[in-house]
Every structure is written in structure tokens, then in C-alpha cells.
Amino acid sequence: MIRLLGDFDRAEEALQDAFAAAVERWPVEGVPANPRSWLISTGRFKAIDRLRKTRRESSPPDPLSLQERGNDSSEPEDYDVIDDRLRLVFTCCHPALNPDAQVAMTLREVCSLTTEQVAAAFLTTAPTLAQRIVRAKAKIRDAHIPYEVPSLPDLPERLASVLHVVYLVFNQGYFTRADLAAEAIRLGRLLVELLPEPEAIGLLGLMLLHDARRATRTTTGGVLIPLEEQDRSQWNQEQIEEGVALVHRAFQTRRAGPYALQAAIAAVHAEAQSSAETDWSEIVGLYDVLLRMDPSPVVELNRAAAVAMRDGPAHGLALIDAILARGELEEYHLAHAARADLFRRLGRTSEATAAYKRALALAVEEPERRLLERRLQEL
Amino acid sequence: MKYLCLIYEDEKWWEKATEADMQKGMADYNAFTQSIKQSGKYIGGEALQPTKTATSVRIRNGKLSTTDGPYVETKEQLGGYYLINAKDLNDAVQVASRIPGAQHGTVEVRPIMEFNQP
Numbered sequence: 001m002i003r004l005l006g007d008f009d010r011a012e013e014a015l016q017d018a019f020a021a022a023v024e025r026w027p028v029e030g031v032p033a034n035p036r037s038w039l040i041s042t043g044r045f046k047a048i049d050r051l052r053k054t055r056r057e058s059s060p061p062d063p064l065s066l067q068e069r070g071n072d073s074s075e076p077e078d079y080d081v082i083d084d085r086l087r088l089v090f091t092c093c094h095p096a097l098n099p100d101a102q103v104a105m106t107l108r109e110v111c112s113l114t115t116e117q118v119a120a121a122f123l124t125t126a127p128t129l130a131q132r133i134v135r136a137k138a139k140i141r142d143a144h145i146p147y148e149v150p151s152l153p154d155l156p157e158r159l160a161s162v163l164h165v166v167y168l169v170f171n172q173g174y175f176t177r178a179d180l181a182a183e184a185i186r187l188g189r190l191l192v193e194l195l196p197e198p199e200a201i202g203l204l205g206l207m208l209l210h211d212a213r214r215a216t217r218t219t220t221g222g223v224l225i226p227l228e229e230q231d232r233s234q235w236n237q238e239q240i241e242e243g244v245a246l247v248h249r250a251f252q253t254r255r256a257g258p259y260a261l262q263a264a265i266a267a268v269h270a271e272a273q274s275s276a277e278t279d280w281s282e283i284v285g286l287y288d289v290l291l292r293m294d295p296s297p298v299v300e301l302n303r304a305a306a307v308a309m310r311d312g313p314a315h316g317l318a319l320i321d322a323i324l325a326r327g328e329l330e331e332y333h334l335a336h337a338a339r340a341d342l343f344r345r346l347g348r349t350s351e352a353t354a355a356y357k358r359a360l361a362l363a364v365e366e367p368e369r370r371l372l373e374r375r376l377q378e379l
Numbered sequence: 380m381k382y383l384c385l386i387y388e389d390e391k392w393w394e395k396a397t398e399a400d401m402q403k404g405m406a407d408y409n410a411f412t413q414s415i416k417q418s419g420k421y422i423g424g425e426a427l428q429p430t431k432t433a434t435s436v437r438i439r440n441g442k443l444s445t446t447d448g449p450y451v452e453t454k455e456q457l458g459g460y461y462l463i464n465a466k467d468l469n470d471a472v473q474v475a476s477r478i479p480g481a482q483h484g485t486v487e488v489r490p491i492m493e494f495n496q497p
Binding site: 097099138143150151153157 | 428432433443469490
């Protein structure tokens with residue numbers, strides 16, 4: 001309906017009109033053979049009626065142009081439901097929309113969450129969020145953002161934008177909102193089904209592998225449990241198997257990207273019996289590839305932590321200190337937490353205490369703060 | 380010589396304007412357009428849609444970056460313009476990304492205001 005009318009709000013109105021007509025007519029005339037097509041074509045006519053009426057009052061767009069749009073090769077009869085969902089995802093995650101609005105639109109229009117639910121997930125108020133969505137819809141209409149799956153030359157940038165939104169939703173639910181993480185995984189599955197690009201496959205694998213550890217990631221008291229202390233027998237084996245299979249599938253395309261590489265790293269962890277038995281050389285190697293493909297100080301930090309496991313804490317510490325010496329990650333709590341862990345393992349207690357305190361001053365998430373407090377007490 | 384006259388004004392004025400102010404504003408522009416056309420000095424001119432419809436296009440490290448909103452920084456200066464026909468915003472962004480200025484600067488893509496001819 002949005003594709004036929006080129007406008008979200010008008011499509012919603014039209015569909016409401018169509019449902020109202022169905023309530024009146026179906027009990028009398030019987031349910032039509034193809035109810036979905038009936039609703040869509042009725043909605044379209046209702047929308048054209050509405051436009052004709054408002055046209056007499058002011059000067060809206062020409063309803064004839066709408067009729068032309070509706071009469072192209074794709075009549076409601078051969079309506080492609082799958083294609084439509086993909087179009088919706090790409091429109092909601094259009095990079096020309098405000099990033100917060102992309103997330104909000106996706107959760108509301110694709111995942112069918114209510115405005116209140118989305119607002120609660122992102123710690124904002126429903127009116128603020130509704131306003132954001134109104135602005136995004138106005139931009140779709142006024143700037144003529146098309147309701148379509150991007151063409152091949154645009155696909156890499158546009159898919160990256162969609163995957164970014166999905167990963168944001170997943171991470172928003174990382175500690176406390178299993179429902180949001182589940183929504184993100186559902187979206188990831190939809191993408192892999194509709195558009196099996198290596199990075200879509202990689203992201204789904206990454207989310208499944210992370211989510212497999214959900215039950216063991218925090219204590220009942222809400223304290224983060226570090227990877228090496230997690231009860232691996234409680235990891236979700238089914239999700240791990242699926243995640244690992246997806247990693248293989250992404251690598252087989254020979255176009256594995258940063259998400260697939262991160263998923264591969266998660267897979268190495270998932271398949272190890274313990275921290276000590278983990279193939280740290282493999283993990284360092286994967287981080288090397290990731291750094292070449294997508295250089296960032298955060299990836300460097302993670303690589304340093306893996307080097308510390310492979311070659312000893314002093315080696316990791318030198319790498320982290322080098323990043324900080326460049327003036328990067330100074331305000332990133334995990335850099336100081338990782339540094340503190342290495343000082344602790346080296347028995348350099350006073351330096352560890354200082355670094356844990358610095359990390360605690362920067363950390364926001366409660367489970368992470370509680371772990372840092374636990375570490376400080378243990379020293 | 381040809382000169383480009385750029386109009387900067389508070390777009391909120393148009394949003395808040397009363398019906399009468401709006402009429403007056405439109406009439407002033409219509410009168411000016413008529414007079415400049417008669418003087419033979421007119422080449423072209425358009426009203427732009429407000430900045431909330433703007434999209435900024437850049438190429439960095441060979442990758443296209445599209446973001447919501449107008450150009451707001453002050454470290455670059457307006458250096459030129461292209462008026463283009465495009466099917467939709469995606470098409471316009473594609474064209475904009477091929478403008479050499481997108482490689483090191485920013486190309487702001489703004490839809491032209493369309494007035495319904497009576």
C-alpha cells in the first residue's frame with residue numbers, strides 16, 4: 001500500500017478505510033476469494049477518493065499520477081509479500097533519515113512494536129519518539145525517498161545501513177531486553193532469507209552466537225560474569241550450531257566482511273571447552289584480518305586482549321598502552337577495564353586498583369559496573 | 380557577467396506566518412520575479428524545500444556516505460551548484476555522489492519546491 005500511494009500515513013488511512021469497508025460488506029457479500037488483494041485494491045480506491053475530496057478543498061498532488069503508479073506491472077493480484085517486507089526494511093533504514101528515526105521506524109513498522117514499547121526500549125518518551133517518526137515520514141514524502149529495494153550499485157551502502165540498525169537493536173537488548181535481541185534476530189533471519197548477502201549471514205551468526213551465552217552472562221544479582229567464568233554447559237548449543245554453520249556459509253562466499261569475522265571470533269569462543277583451551281592464536285589471526293578490513297581502536301583493543309591470552313599479560317598491556325598513548329580510547333571504560341585485568345594478572349595491585357576505578361568512573365551499564373566493583377573488592 | 384544570488388532567511392518564518400503574511404510573502408516574490416524577467420536579467424530561480432528535507436552526500440575512503448540533514452559545518456564554503464532532474468532521492472544521491480566535490484567536501488541535496496500552477 002505504501003508503494004502504491006508513496007506515503008506512509010496515506011497508506012495507513014487507506015487500509016483503515018478498507019478494513020472498515022470489509023467489516024460492512026464481507027458479512028453481507030461473503031469473504032472474497034483473495035481477501036488480501038481485495039483490501040489492497042479497495043484501500044487504493046478509498047485513497048483516490050480521499051484525494052479527490054481534499055483536492056476540491058486545497059491543492060494536493062494529482063490523483064491521476066497515483067492511478068498511474070497503481071497500474072504498473074505489479075497489480076495487487078501478483079503482490080509479492082516477501083518483496084514488500086524487504087522494501088519496508090530498506091525504506092525504514094534509509095541513510096537519508098535520522099539514525100534514531102531509522103531504528104524507531106524499523107521497530108514500529110517492520111517489527112510491529114508500539115510507539116510506547118519502542119520509547120521504553122530507548123529510554124525516551126512516546127511523544128518524542130512519535131515526533132521523530134512523523135518527521136521521518138515527512139522526509140520520505142517530501143524528498144521522494146522511494147519505497148523500493150535498492151539497485152545493485154547502491155546495495156552495499158544501503159545494506160550496511162540496514163545491518164547497522166539491526167545490530168543496534170540487538171545491542172540495546174544485550175543485557176536486559178531479551179525481547180529486543182529476539183526481535184533483532186528475527187529481523188536478521190528475515191534478511192538472510194530475502195537477501196542472503198555474506199554480511200547479512202555474518203550478522204545473524206554473530207547475534208546467535210552472542211545470544212547463546214545470554215543465560216550465563218550475568219548472575220541472578222545482575223553482575224556481569226566474564227567469559228572465562230561462564231558456565232559453558234549452559235550455553236545454547238542449538239544457537240551455537242546454527243551460528244557456526246552461518247559463519248561457514250558466509251566464508252564460503254569468499255566475501256566475508258567485518259560481521260562474519262566477528263562471528264567467526266565468537267564461534268571460536270563458543271566451540272572451546274574453557275578459556276584455557278581456546279585457540280587464542282586463531283582469534284588473534286581473525287582480529288588481524290578484521291583490522292585490515294575495518295581498522296578501529298576498539299578492534300585493536302580486543303586484539304590486544306587476545307594477544308594477552310596467547311603471549312601473556314605483559315604483551316597485551318604494551319599494546320593497550322600504545323593505543324592510549326596515541327590519545328585514543330581514553331574515555332572508553334573497557335580499555336581501562338582490560339588494562340586493570342592485565343595488571344591484576346601481573347600482580348601489580350595498586351595499578352590495577354587505579355585502572356578499575358578509572359573504568360568504573362566511565363562505565364554506564366549496571367552489570368558492568370557491578371563486575372568492576374567486585375574486582376575492586378577482590379584486590 | 381553572471382551572478383548567483385543566494386537567499387538566506389529563517390525558514391521558521393514561513394512555518395509560523397499567518398495566511399495574510401504568507402500571501403504577502405508570495406506576492407512579493409511573484410512581483411520581483413516578474414520585474415527581473417522584464418528587465419532581461421533573469422536566468423533562473425527556484426525555491427528550496429526546508430532543510431529538514433535535506434540529505435548530505437560525501438565520498439570518504441571510496442565509500443558513499445549519505446546522512447540526514449543539511450551541511451552545517453563552517454570549514455568549507457559554497458563553491459558551486461548543479462540543478463538536476465532525478466527520478467527520486469536515490470537517483471539524486473547517485474548523481475550527487477559523482478560530483479567531484481563529494482570526494483573531499485559535502486554535496487547537500489535539497490528538493491526544489493513545486494508550486495501547483497493554477
